[in-house]
Amino acid sequence: MASPMKIVFGLLTFVTVGMIIGALFQLAFIRRLEDSYGTDFPSHRRMHESQNVVNLQLSGGISHWANDKDAVILRLGYVKPEIIGWSPRIIVYHNFLSMEECDYLRAIASPRLQISTVVDTKTGKGIKSDVRTSSGMFLNPEERKYPMIQAIEKRISVYSQIPVENGELIQVLRYEKNQFYRPHHDYFSDTFNLKRGGQRVATMLMYLSDNVEGGETYFPVAGSGECSCGGKMVKGLCVKPNKGDAVLFWSMGLDGQSDPNSIHGGCEVLGGEKWSATKWMRQRTTS
Incomplete structure (x- = not known):
């Protein structure tokens, strides 16, 4: 025993x-x-890998997510949020769009670009102005049904937490050398535009081109430092346009009121072409 x-x-x-x-x-x-989680873990090798890896998104880029359609659409493992401001609330989403998505939006827009307009505060209609010197176009409702556009819109909805149906049609813009957009608010100061969907709550601004000199998105009353805007040092906060990145900022505060601190502008382009796509989101459905 x-x-x-x-x-x-x-x-x-x-x-x-x-x-x-x-x-x-x-x-x-x-x-x-x-x-x-793919590239989301902070390995220096992964974080600095070739941009070609990002290009694989729509064809099952990260093999671990290949069988998860929603994960591919949301670019899980690629999109990296960076909070850069609280008044107004501003988040930069790095790698928000794939390179194919950027080129796709530019290809759709190129043949239909027209001189950009601004909203007339009296009539609510678009008018030409020296305040904005770019050219642009809006996707139409039929293009909104395209699979790649639907994927982008769903991604915008999830990361902004605003329903897809509350969004306006995507606008694509091109800024050439010496073009700019002076500081302005995205929220409406007229009653005409408020009838359909209410006030603009937030904006998702997506960058579609690289090798741009200048062309920063400028928030003059955000932050407490200085930044380079079109080659000039100014007070405020500037976001450099990097292809595939996006900037989400809120035009309304947590109190439900329009936030005057959300004033922003597009700095002068000094070299290259700046392409961007804008999605404005409302309080209610726009359809």
Whole structure:
């Protein structure tokens, strides 16, 4: 008959081996979770990998998400949020669009560009103005049904937490050298535009081109420092236009009132072409 000491020793050995095996299984499980998040974990090699990897998004770019349609549409593992301001609320979403999506929007817009207009505060209609010197166009309701456009709109809805049906049609803009958009508010100061969908709550501004000199998005009353706007140092906060990135900012505060601090503008383009796509979101459905 085994002695009590041998029994105790055997039990301790059994428990120890079990703990080691359990720890190994736990480590393996954690590793699988990390891998499933693709480039979202802060490996320097991953964070600085070729932009070509981002281009794979619509064709199952991150193999771990290949069978998850919603994950692919939302670009999980690619999109990296960066909060840069609280008054107004501003978030930069790095890698928000794939390179294919950027080029797709530009290709749709190119043949239909017209001189941009601004909203007339008296009539609510678009008029030409020296305040805005770009050219642009709006996607039509039929184009809104295209799979890639639907994917972009769903992504905007999820990251802004505003329903798709509350969004206006996407506008694509091109700023050439020396063109700009002086500081302005996106919310309406007329009653004409408020009849359909109410006030503009937030804006998602997406950058579609790279190698742009100048052309920053400028928030003159955000932050407490200085930044470069079209080659000039100014007070406020500036966001450099990087292809695939997007800026989400709110025109209304948490109190439900229009936020005057949301004033913003497009700095002068010094070199190259700045392409962007804008999605304005309302309080209610626009359809």
